[in-house]
Amino acid sequence: MPVSVIVDGNGRRTRHEAREPARATADVYGVGTGGGEAAKACRAKRRADRLANGLMLPAELLTQLDKLAAELAIKPLRERA
16 A cells, blocks of 8 residues: 655645545455355354344343343343243
8 A cells, every 4th residue: 555745845744645545335244254145144044043042141231131121110131031
């Protein structure tokens, strides 16, 4: 990535030229997995597992959420399952 610096006449300000252009789009779904159909299949499998089994919550978070549920007078998460 070439970057050149040009100092103008008074020597105080700098201006960068020859920068790489900004990337307008990004494939965030394929990052780290190689992309393509394999990544989509993995996401679908994880989603199905999450819908069937729910999410694992740390005990501390579950305790805090149950306290909040009590303050709001709603059913705690531990009793919903």
